[in-house]
Amino acid sequence: MKYTEIMIRYGELSTKGKNRRLFISQLAHIIKKSLHEFEEVKIQSDRDRMHLILNGTDYQEVMKRLIPIFGIQSFSPVVRVEKNENIIRQTAIDMVKDVWEEGKTFKVQSRRSDKKFVWDSNDINREVGAAIYEGIPGIEVKMIKPDIRVDVEVRQEAAYLSCLTVYGAAGLPVGSSGKGMLMLSGGIDSPVAGYLALKRGMEIEAVHFYSPPYTSEKALQKAKDLTVKLTPYVGGIQFITVPFTEIQEEIKRSVPSSYWMTITRRFMLRLTDLIREQRHGLAIVNGESLGQVASQTMHSMLAINEVTTTPIIRPVITMDKAEIIEIAERIDTFELAIQPFEDCCTIFAPPEPKTKPKLDKVLHYESRLEVDALIERAMAGLQIEEIKSSDVFLNETTDEMDDLF
Numbered sequence: 001m002k003y004t005e006i007m008i009r010y011g012e013l014s015t016k017g018k019n020r021r022l023f024i025s026q027l028a029h030i031i032k033k034s035l036h037e038f039e040e041v042k043i044q045s046d047r048d049r050m051h052l053i054l055n056g057t058d059y060q061e062v063m064k065r066l067i068p069i070f071g072i073q074s075f076s077p078v079v080r081v082e083k084n085e086n087i088i089r090q091t092a093i094d095m096v097k098d099v100w101e102e103g104k105t106f107k108v109q110s111r112r113s114d115k116k117f118v119w120d121s122n123d124i125n126r127e128v129g130a131a132i133y134e135g136i137p138g139i140e141v142k143m144i145k146p147d148i149r150v151d152v153e154v155r156q157e158a159a160y161l162s163c164l165t166v167y168g169a170a171g172l173p174v175g176s177s178g179k180g181m182l183m184l185s186g187g188i189d190s191p192v193a194g195y196l197a198l199k200r201g202m203e204i205e206a207v208h209f210y211s212p213p214y215t216s217e218k219a220l221q222k223a224k225d226l227t228v229k230l231t232p233y234v235g236g237i238q239f240i241t242v243p244f245t246e247i248q249e250e251i252k253r254s255v256p257s258s259y260w261m262t263i264t265r266r267f268m269l270r271l272t273d274l275i276r277e278q279r280h281g282l283a284i285v286n287g288e289s290l291g292q293v294a295s296q297t298m299h300s301m302l303a304i305n306e307v308t309t310t311p312i313i314r315p316v317i318t319m320d321k322a323e324i325i326e327i328a329e330r331i332d333t334f335e336l337a338i339q340p341f342e343d344c345c346t347i348f349a350p351p352e353p354k355t356k357p358k359l360d361k362v363l364h365y366e367s368r369l370e371v372d373a374l375i376e377r378a379m380a381g382l383q384i385e386e387i388k389s390s391d392v393f394l395n396e397t398t399d400e401m402d403d404l405f
C-alpha cells in the first residue's frame with residue numbers, strides 16, 4: 001500500500017493546558033531528530049495531531065523510529081486521496097486487502113468535516129463497507145471489536161483513509177520536563193532509572209565514576225554501551241566520565257572501612273551536583289532501590305543526601321529487583337548489565353558497610369580528607385562525549401583484541 005503520511009495522536013499532552021504548544025514543538029523536535037536520515041519526510045503539527053508527510057519514504061521504516069518516542073499515544077499510516085467516491089472505495093479495498101487474513105472481520109468508521117461532500121458519514125460507512133465486502137470475498141463485518149477498523153475522514157482538502165493503529169510509547173516528550181544528571185553505573189538499576197526518567201520527559205546526561213587501574217576499560221565501555229541502549233528514546237546522550245581513583249584511594253587510606261561506602265557516595269553526589277550546576281541540569285537521577293544494599297537504607301540515604309538540596313529522583317526506589325529486571329529485559333539492558341566487569345564501587349566495597357551511618361561520624365571522618373581539593377581535581381579531569389545510537393564499545397575492542405591474537 002502506498003501510504004502518503006503517518007498520523008500521530010498525542011499522549012498525555014492533550015491534558016496539559018497551556019503547556020501544550022511547548023510539548024508539541026518538543027515532540028516535533030525529537031521526531032525530526034530521530035528521522036534525520038529521511039530528508040523527504042515533512043512534519044506538520046496541529047493542536048490534536050501531528051502529520052508526517054512521507055513524500056515517497058517507506059512508511060514502515062518511519063514507523064519503526066516512532067515506536068520508542070515518548071509523548072506518542074498511537075499512530076496510523078494514512079493514504080490521502082482525492083474526494084472522489086470511486087477512488088475512496090478502491091483505496092479502502094486495496095488497504096484492507098494488504099492486512100486482511102482469512103477469518104478477520106472489519107468495520108468502517110467515518111468523519112466528514114467537508115459538509116458539501118456527496119456522502120454524509122452514514123453514507124460513507126455504508127458505501128465503503130459494501131465496497132470492501134464485495135471486493136474481498138470471505139470478509140465479514142463486525143460492529144463491536146472488529147479486527148480491522150477502516151477510518152475514513154473527508155476534509156476540505158482531501159479524503160484520508162487508514163486501517164492500522166500502532167500503540168506508541170506514551171509518556172511525555174523527552175526534554176519537556178527539563179534536564180537531569182543520571183548517575184549511571186554498569187549495573188541493572190541505573191539504566192532502568194534513566195529509561196523511566198526519559199519516559200516522563202526528562203532529558204538526561206549520564207555521569208559515570210571510573211577508577212582506573214582498579215576498574216578496567218571494559219567496565220567503562222559497558223557503561224557507554226548501556227547508554228547506547230537509551231539513545232533510541234532521545235537521540236544522542238552526553239556521557240561524562242569522572243576520574244574517581246584518587247578519591248577512592250584517599251577514602252580507603254583515611255576512613256574506617258565501615259564508612260567507606262557512605263563517604264564514597266557523598267563524594268559521588270557532590271561531584272554529580274557540581275556537574276549538574278555547570279551543565280544547567282535541574283535534578284539528579286539514580287538507580288537506588290530501598291533496602292537493596294547498605295547504601296540504600298533510609299539511614300544511609302539521609303547521611304548521603306546531606307551534601308545537597310538538589311532534587312534526587314529515584315525512579316526505581318519502590319520496585320522489587322524482579323520488577324526492575326523485567327523493565328531491563330524489555331529495554332534490552334539486562335544482558336549487558338550482568339556482564340561481569342568490576343565497577344568502582346565493587347572494587348572498594350568494604351567487608352561490612354554501615355547500614356545506619358551516623359552523620360556526626362561521617363563529618364568527623366570526612367574532616368580527615370581535603371574534600372575541596374579532591375573535588376576540584378576530579379572536576380578538572382572530566383571527559384565529555386556524545387554517545388550515539390550507532391556507537392559500539394565493548395564488542396569493538398573484543399573484536400580488535402581477537403584480531404591481535
Ligand SMILES: Nc1ncnc2c1ncn2[C@@H]1O[C@H](COP(=O)(O)OP(=O)(O)OP(=O)(O)O)[C@@H](O)[C@H]1O
Pocket residue numbers: 182183184185186187188189190191207208209210285286287288289292293295343344345
Ligand atoms: N560507578 C558509578 N558511576 C555512576 N553512578 C554510580 C556508580 N556506582 C553507583 N552509582 C549510582 O548509585 C546507585 C546505587 O549504586 P549501587 O551500586 O549501590 O546499587 P545498584 O542497586 O547495584 O545500582 P546499579 O544496578 O545501577 O549499579 C546506582 O544505581 C547509580 O545511580
